[in-house]
Amino acid sequence: MGLINFLVYLAIMMGIYGILSLSLNLQYGFTGLANFGQVAFFCLGAYASTILVLVFHMPFIVGLFGGMAVAALFGYVIAIPTADLKEDYWAIVTLAAAEIVRIFFLNEDWVAGPDPYIGGAFGIGGIPQPLRSLFSAHTYPFFYLAVVLVCLFATYIVINRLTASPFGRVIKSIREGDNLPQALGKDVKRFRLKVMALGGGFGGVAGCLWAHFHGFVSPDQFMPLETFIVWAMVIVGGKANNKGAVFGAVVIVIFYNCTRFLKDYIPIEEVTLASLRMVAIGILIVVAMLFMKEGLIQEKKSIYETPLSKKA
Amino acid sequence: MTFTQVVINSIVRASELALLSLGLTIVYDILRFANFAHTEFAVVGVYVALFLNLTLGLHIIPAAVIASLATGLFSIAVDRAVFKKMRSTSGIIVMVTSLGLAIALRNTIRAIYGATAQNYSVPLQKPIMTEFFRITPLQIWIIVIGAAAMVLFHLLLHHTKLGKAMRAASDDPDLAQASGIATEKIITYVWFIAITFASLGGILIGMETYILPYMGFAIIVPVFCATIMGGIGNPYGAMLGALVLGFAENFGLYINFGKILSLGGLLGQTKGLFIPTGYKPAISFVILIVVLLIRPRGILGRKKEG
């Protein structure tokens, strides 16, 4: 790949993972929902939009909103019976739920249409890239990058607005325990459901963008490992800080990809290198949890403007 | 596949799971967090045994024993390096840490051994075949070792000073610490027992099937499921949970739901309706979710007041 193309690819990855990271940060950083099944939203968004576009011949934009809706619905529905579970049990449940989603797509190849060689373990290929015909092969990546960045920007603005609002205040209070928000008249469960739906929706957007960029989706792209990579981004970048979440995505994507080139300088096999990269991520998580629980960018303190009548 | 065969398969699986879930539950009980790296420690044991067995040419039995003990000691070192500093940290943070640890361990093994499946060098075995079932000597050993380990643990818990201390620390950690029962010492023993058993369980699975770096991940949800189903923190619960899950997984695939749904042929021709084998991993996941929703404390778990 040429250098420019590679950088555009990196930027697109940063954008997609930035959205995933913002979504997980909303759930965990702000609300204390330790979602170990984040990849399920990613997977559902990717598959839903793919099926809408390939099987039902819908335009990309329908795929995008469809993916978002399916993932949001999944987040909401999963949370209904489970949201009040203790946090470590909930983490395990979400992990299990995400695996069930993946196994579903692994087994049910009929969702991709009648062709026996499409879907299931074979994955679904030939996903059309939106508005491809308007651009040359050379310029298209830039267009797609623009699309991704618009989505990232929109996600950031929406989540930021929410976390700075009274809604954000309530979920932050829920983060540290149910008792106080309950005593103040907040319907804790409903807030959790909303956060899961929101988190799901954004995860779905990321999934759709991923599917249409790669042109191919398959169940083994959505292993639990993906969830933990996003966790690394949230932790390293900064819990409960939206800029931090995006920053974390940037850092981890760079880290993950720059080690590709080591192969040319150090005689290591591709597989070994991939594994070592993951070892480094694992160690990074451990170190971050031990010494840098707050991440590189700290949570912002909320300061309010003094009302004019009180300014001394 | 006869009924008897399914029962045998269930008991074998239950024995393997029990070795793993027992360790998970006692660590949760004393250290108060769900260790996502538990099954990865087991895999470390699996590969150490592989090294001893294939590279150093040791017979599988001493290899398994040495590997299990060594991994048990290794886990103590890891505890000192990582978890000791987090004794009073919130559950999620420690869980995420254990997750990072799991990723690191799993991929270190993968980096060294690659992603291809391997097998122990085990003397050839002739299975016992009857009209109704088939069982290999290895499977018999798995059942025996599993049962023996459970009995051993029971004896430890109720007839030794350590066991008494463990039970005290489990019932009331603050009181135990205040009355001079050295909690750190107990923690050391708990890790050792938990991970030695887990490694043994992993090695047995490796002997029965095959060895892959990601086998820890493949087994983690069933192990969690068994542990939680029986009541997390209760060692007998872990054993019970393993038993229930071993049967559930195997009978889940065996049962012809078509027959049940059509009331045994009363409602006309029955088409076979089985859970597809591709969903076997999903069985434990679904059971886990259902258990957590209906009775989070598990079958033998303690109730929290509120």
Added chain:
Amino acid sequence: MLKVEKVYKSFGGILALFGVSFEVEAGTITGLIGPNGSGKSTLFNIISGFYRKDRGEIYFQGKKLGHMEPYRIALMGLGRTFQISEAPEKMTVLENLLLAPKNQTGESVLSVFLHPSRIKYESRQHLEKAYEILHLVQLHDLMNEYAGNLSGGQKKLLALGRILMSDPLLLLLDEPTAGVNPTLIKDLIVAIKNLRDEKGVTILVVEHNMKVISEICDRVIVLDFGKKIAEGTPEEIKRNEKVLEAYLSGSTKREFFHDNA
């Protein structure tokens, strides 16, 4: 305002509340006293919905509370403080106060984007009120400090200020003066009495400080081992034999009770 009717509660075989019944009249301050372990906190938790009672009924403003979730009871106008202050550590003092008003428009996701001006207006109102309350509980210097950095006594004041922000009709105060320095206690007494006189708030207060009880309470209810043993004005209670006995004897009574449970 509040009616507690024959409430029973046990924890794993140990009886914490044994047929407790009493009424709290609107616009009064009622004290709830009793030696440690007499069931006062349990009662508070049951009234506010955090614990489930085994038997009996609670009526708030004439409505049966049944098994209502705590937040619904809070929305009906019941406010409470906790014995061990529940304060989100990662939120500032001011933020804590702003959290308290009920049914804020900005708490709905759609409203955040569809009704920004209304939210801004509400927020200005809340800020004004918050500043007043901050001055009342003398925490205005610490307004941008994380709640986690406050001392125990300051956290209590924060809890009080916070619940005041929510305009409760009935206020359950759990040991409001514990850990608070004596000069401030005087101000608190004035503030609490003010709540009753000027805002008509009904108050049920658990306290160990008998001076405070005498000064502010219209009526006092005394619990011992989960049973109501006396009820009356502070004067009457001070002279009540059963009450004195309860506070003096402790351990022998405990043995007797367990043997006969």
